[in-house]
Amino acid sequence: MANPVPPRDRTDQPWRSEGAPPPKKKMPGGWPALLLAACVVFLAAFLALSYLGDGDEPTVSYTEFSKQVTAGNVTKIYAKGDAIQGQLKNAQPLPDDKGDYTKFTTQRPAFADDDLWQQLTRKGVTVTAEPVVVQRGFLANLLISLAPIALLVLLWVFLARRMGGGMGAGALGRKAPPKPVELMAGRRTTFDDVAGIDEVEGELNDVVDFLKNPKAYRDMGARMPGGVLLAGPPGTGKTLLARAVAGEAGVPFFSASASEFIEMIVGVGASRVRELFAEARKIAPAIVFIDEIDTIGRVRGGGAGLGGHDEREQTLNQILTEMDGFTGSEGVVVLAATNRADVLDPALTRPGRFDRIVQVSPPDRGGREAILRIHTREIPLAETVDLAQVARTTPGMTGAELANLANEAALLAVKRQQREVTQSELSEALEKVQLGAERPLVIPPEERRRTAYHESGHALLGMLQPGADPVRKITIVPRGRALGVTLSTPDADRYAFTEEYLRGRIIGALGGMAAEHVVFGIVTTGSESDLEQATRLVRGMVGRWGMSERVGRLTAIPGDAQEPYGLVAAPATLDAVDHEMRRIVDECYESACRQLRDNRDRLDALAEALLANETLEEAEAYRTAGIPRLMKEESA
Numbered sequence: 034m035a036n037p038v039p040p041r042d043r044t045d046q047p048w049r050s051e052g053a054p055p056p057k058k059k060m061p062g063g064w065p066a067l068l069l070a071a072c073v074v075f076l077a078a079f080l081a082l083s084y085l086g087d088g089d090e091p092t093v094s095y096t097e098f099s100k101q102v103t104a105g106n107v108t109k110i111y112a113k114g115d116a117i118q119g120q121l122k123n124a125q126p127l128p129d130d131k132g133d134y135t136k137f138t139t140q141r142p143a144f145a146d147d148d149l150w151q152q153l154t155r156k157g158v159t160v161t162a163e164p165v166v167v168q169r170g171f172l173a174n175l176l177i178s179l180a181p182i183a184l185l186v187l188l189w190v191f192l193a194r195r196m197g198g199g200m201g202a203g204a205l206g207r208k209a210p211p212k213p214v215e216l217m218a219g220r221r222t223t224f225d226d227v228a229g230i231d232e233v234e235g236e237l238n239d240v241v242d243f244l245k246n247p248k249a250y251r252d253m254g255a256r257m258p259g260g261v262l263l264a265g266p267p268g269t270g271k272t273l274l275a276r277a278v279a280g281e282a283g284v285p286f287f288s289a290s291a292s293e294f295i296e297m298i299v300g301v302g303a304s305r306v307r308e309l310f311a312e313a314r315k316i317a318p319a320i321v322f323i324d325e326i327d328t329i330g331r332v333r334g335g336g337a338g339l340g341g342h343d344e345r346e347q348t349l350n351q352i353l354t355e356m357d358g359f360t361g362s363e364g365v366v367v368l369a370a371t372n373r374a375d376v377l378d379p380a381l382t383r384p385g386r387f388d389r390i391v392q393v394s395p396p397d398r399g400g401r402e403a404i405l406r407i408h409t410r411e412i413p414l415a416e417t418v419d420l421a422q423v424a425r426t427t428p429g430m431t432g433a434e435l436a437n438l439a440n441e442a443a444l445l446a447v448k449r450q451q452r453e454v455t456q457s458e459l460s461e462a463l464e465k466v467q468l469g470a471e472r473p474l475v476i477p478p479e480e481r482r483r484t485a486y487h488e489s490g491h492a493l494l495g496m497l498q499p500g501a502d503p504v505r506k507i508t509i510v511p512r513g514r515a516l517g518v519t520l521s522t523p524d525a526d527r528y529a530f531t532e533e534y535l536r537g538r539i540i541g542a543l544g545g546m547a548a549e550h551v552v553f554g555i556v557t558t559g560s561e562s563d564l565e566q567a568t569r570l571v572r573g574m575v576g577r578w579g580m581s582e583r584v585g586r587l588t589a590i591p592g593d594a595q596e597p598y599g600l601v602a603a604p605a606t607l608d609a610v611d612h613e614m615r616r617i618v619d620e621c622y623e624s625a626c627r628q629l630r631d632n633r634d635r636l637d638a639l640a641e642a643l644l645a646n647e648t649l650e651e652a653e654a655y656r657t658a659g660i661p662r663l664m665k666e667e668s669a
């Protein structure tokens with residue numbers, strides 16, 4: 034298993050890093066701890082001051098005071114008006130057994146006409162007028178009155194830092210501390226963790242080589258490409274590959290998703306980018322990886338992206354500026370990944386920027402097997418497990434899906450308290466991944482019967498179309514959102530499709546609805562996703578793949594679903610597209626109904642078998658329908 038991506042170590046830092054030098058000593062606990070400490074200190078000071086300030090001297094009677102003066106037991110007094118505070122030489126007991134006292138306060142009655150002053154001087158008592166109460170010093174007063182404000186300021190700085198770094202820290206004239214980076218514990222991701230995309234690894238080897246010894250390149254005066262763009266469908270391992278390049282070269286890896294730059298506070302995206310690149314330059318050679326760059330790198334003026342146009346553009350411009358600033362010898366290589374290379378701003382792919390575009394595709398059969406091997410490295414497999422067989426039945430699946438498949442199988446084995454994963458867990462996991470999890474629903478008999486015919490319709494038409502993907506499994510066990518599923522997968526990987534094949538797919542997709550129509554004469558809601566699939570196919574045929582004479586060989590519908598129609602073609606063309614889509618679907622539906630009527634006996638046989646067995650495997654299904662399974666010799 035590859036190492037997980039390390040967590041971000043600061044909330045205002047939108048990137049992660051691995052393999053960078055260990056962090057400088059950080060303030061233990063960070064800001065919250067500092068704030069807490071400030072509170073504690075403040076409280077302590079406050080208590081101490083008030084303790085000192087307020088006299089806790091016992092108040093004694095004036096009679097008692099006079100007695101002590103006469104006895105010569107008083108050393109000094111403070112007096113203000115008639116209030117007297119003083120100190121004794123020797124402690125005296127308080128009345129009512131309340132212990133002894135040396136300090137005291139007392140009040141001289143206004144009518145007392147003793148000769149206190151003479152007595153005091155005679156006994157050598159130090160007399161000070163004022164203060165009766167020991168006043169707090171000027172500093173202490175200042176401290177106490179300022180404390181709440183100081184507290185508020187602290188709180189503000191704390192919040193500002195949490196929120197964006199820029200604002201609070203900037204206003205105080207202090208830059209955020211250098212970003213602490215974590216040294217990844219354990220093994221880093223390398224090319225050993227990537228399989229099935231060898232040609233891509235080959236292209237990235239230059240980058241690895243450059244990062245490993247930048248000096249050789251520098252001496253030769255060679256410039257590295259500033260950026261490499263990894264383009265391909267989701268789950269094909271682009272992110273993984275970027276990390277593997279860093280791991281392979283043994284250089285620090287900074288990774289950020291483009292949306293993370295602009296997700297939090299508007300206006301800081303650009304400064305984040307600057308900070309990230311500064312950090313990377315500091316410890317170059319290093320890799321900066323910007324994931325999902327299409328979120329900010331779309332063609333300007335296209336569909337609105339995240340966080341408004343200005344924010345996106347500023348962030349994007351900053352990235353471009355940083356890349357233009359490379360002299361080529363810093364040893365910072367920028368990798369970026371996108372699912373949508375077609376919508377990227379040409380400014381990004383200009384020479385000197387992301388001028389190398391590396392296509393990452395779903396793996397072929399050998400690749401799938403290798404990926405399965407990687408993801409079952411730590412899973413105990415039974416002797417009988419045939420990963421090649423699994424690879425054969427998973428055309429089109431990406432690395433991420435295969436990783437998920439391996440994990441599902443392991444989970445199943447644990448649930449069954451087995452020591453090893455066997456082929457049966459693998460095929461069940463594959464079923465779950467491809468068809469969705471089983472749902473324990475009680476289906477009324479009427480509906481069950483209809484579902485059986487619906488699925489038989491899909492399956493039978495799938496078997497009847499020449500060149501269609503063979504039917505692998507039919508089931509009327511509810512799975513995911515569907516009441517039943519018919520699974521067809523190709524024998525070998527396909528890369529391009531003929532018009533005939535696509536028509537066959539549409540006919541197969543409409544087969545469920547057609548069967549319900551032919552057998553029961555009704556239409557149900559159960560065909561929603563079938564219709565969606567058919568629509569998607571026919572829209573591509575007419576609008577993008579030039580398979581309609583009337584529309585002609587042009588792109589009438591943008592590939593990017595976010596781009597509005599109508600900007601690409603004239604209304605008349607769109608009318609024609611609509612018309613042609615209808616025509617093709619109608620023809621396919623006609624064909625589906627006709628074939629089902631002509632083969633009604635086969636349809637009935639399949640439906641009865643399904644009602645009896647719930648699930649039919651490939652061989653059984655073909656046998657029941659009485660159709661020979663045409664095995665095409667597998668290529669490659």
Ligand code: ADP
Pocket residue numbers: 035226227228229230266267268269270271272273274370404407431432433434436
């Ligand atoms: P992408 O970034 O292209 O969407 P990821 O790199 O995030 O895909 O892939 C997700 C996971 O799928 C990876 O962490 C890895 O476990 C698995 N995976 C994908 N492609 C491959 C591959 N070629 N080899 C091995 N594992 C892969």
Ligand code: MG
Pocket residue numbers: 271272273324370
């Ligand atoms: Mg990714």
Ligand code: ZN
Pocket residue numbers: 487491545546559560563
């Ligand atoms: Zn269906």
